[in-house]
Structures are given as C-alpha cells and as structure tokens.
Amino acid sequence: MFTIGDFARHGRVSVRMLRHYDATGLLRPAHVDPVSGYRHYTAAQLARLNRIIALKDLGFTLQQVGDIVDEKVGAEELRGMLRLRRAELETAVAAAEARLVQVEARLRAIESEGRMPTNDVVIKSVGTLRVAELTATAAGFDPEDIGPVITPLYDQLFRHLDAAGITPTGPGVAYYEDAPEGGGRISVHAAVQVSAPLQDGAFRVHDLPALDQAATIVHRGSMDSVVPTAQALAHWIDANGYRSTGYPREINLECPENRDDWVTELQAPVIRA
DSSP states (O other), X not given: OEEHHHHHHHHTSOHHXXXXXXXXXXXXXXXXXXXXXXXXXXXXXXXHHHHHHHHHHTXXXXXXXXXXXXXXXXXXXXXXXXXXXXXXXXXXXXXXHHHHHHHHHXXXXXXXXXXXXXXXXXXXXXXXXXXXXXXXXXXXXXXXXXXXXXXXXXXXXXXXXXXXXXXXXXXXXXXXXXXXXXXXOEEEEEEEEOOOOOXXXXXXXXXXXXXXXXXXXXXXXXXXXXXXXXXXXXXXXHHTTEEEOSOOEEEEEEOOSSGGGOEEEEEEEEEEO
C-alpha cells in the first residue's frame, strides 16, 4: 500500500485533492489506520483516479463523475454525454481560435501604427448594383459579432436563389447600417449581384445606390483579420482630407474554400472634409 503522499505523487495529483475525493466519497482510501487516521491506497486505485481526472477534465461535475465511475450511468447514456461534451469543447475551441485571430489582427494594427500604407487606396465611383439580399442584426461591428451573423445569411441566401432558379451575376456585396433599435447594434446585409426583377419575398431584390466617391482598398485574407486593413483605410481617409459617410461595403472578389486566400475590396463612402 501507499501513503497518501506516495499515492498523490504516483497519481500526479495533490494530497489536498485526494482528501477532497475521500470527503465526497469519490475515491475512498483502501485502508485508514484506526489509531493515526492515516490514509493508505493501493496501486489498483490508480485506475479509478485516472478515470476521475479524465472525466473531470472533460467538464463533468463531480456528481456526474461519481455516477459514471460507479457505473450508475449506462453505456448509451455515457456515449451521449461524451458526444455532447465533445460538441461543447469543439465549439469552445472554434470560439477561442476565432478570438485568437481577432487578437492577432489587433496586434498587427498596433504594430503598423505610424507606417500605414498610402499607395494602396484608390478613390473611385461605384455604380448602382442590383442585388439579392437577406438581412439580420448583429450585436456590434466587431468581426467577432459580424461573422456568426453574415455566414449563415449567405448560406440561406444561396439556397433561396438556387430554389428560385436565379444565378448570381457578380460577386457578393456585404454592407452595414446602424440598426433601427440602436444600442450599437448593426443591420447586416448579405447580398450578391443578380439580374433578377425587383421583388420582396424569401429574399429581397433591389438596387443598391451608387457611391459618388468611395475610398477603396483591397484586403487579402479572412474577414476575421480585416481590422488592420480597415484601419489603414481610415488613416488614409483622415490624412487626405476626406470624411467617411457610412460603413465600408465589402465586395467579395475571390472567395475560395480557404478563407485565408479571400480577396475583398473595402469601399468606404466619402466626401471632402
């Protein structure tokens, strides 16, 4: 048998944790000295300890862990619990990865301060565009707010267009407005150029107004990393005597499967300051 200290070392856990598992009934010592009260464990109990730690690391409560290791949960129910936990962890990992992209984009923006490019911005006019679109509301204008809203919108839009027998005639056009309800919320318009008649139904077909003057810049990469490019555009607008009159439109020039290879033109409506 092992003392509690030896067992803790072999199990790579703390003595305090073993005492807690004893108090909760999750892992009782194999023997407790009736005189000294010292706890002793056997090597065979390492298997139960390993299962407890693994299940706890998966996010199960100690009550759930106890039910599982004591076989109070059937095999099918356990599989269901593990599938659910796997889905939760995958979602958390995806969210963390998206957040990391945002952090890296902000870091690049900070590192680029004072040396923003000035030769990549072009002032041009943009004609009227006929587009089919769907609209939803995002909590804010951060990429982490926009992405989860606009991606499903485009998926729905293309399904509707396919069902209606309408083929896009040009690239996607995402544009934004302050939402009517205010509070910093944003109306997100997921649109694509079409030649269909004007209509309102499962989706809307309308003419997107022309822009007399737009300051434009090309962003290469996922829209999750657009912050440095958008801020480069903002610096140029400010430094060259212009004033923005609305949110930049996003023209999806190239959208391969790998989002890091996307090419998107930002078109910020401007006037002379």
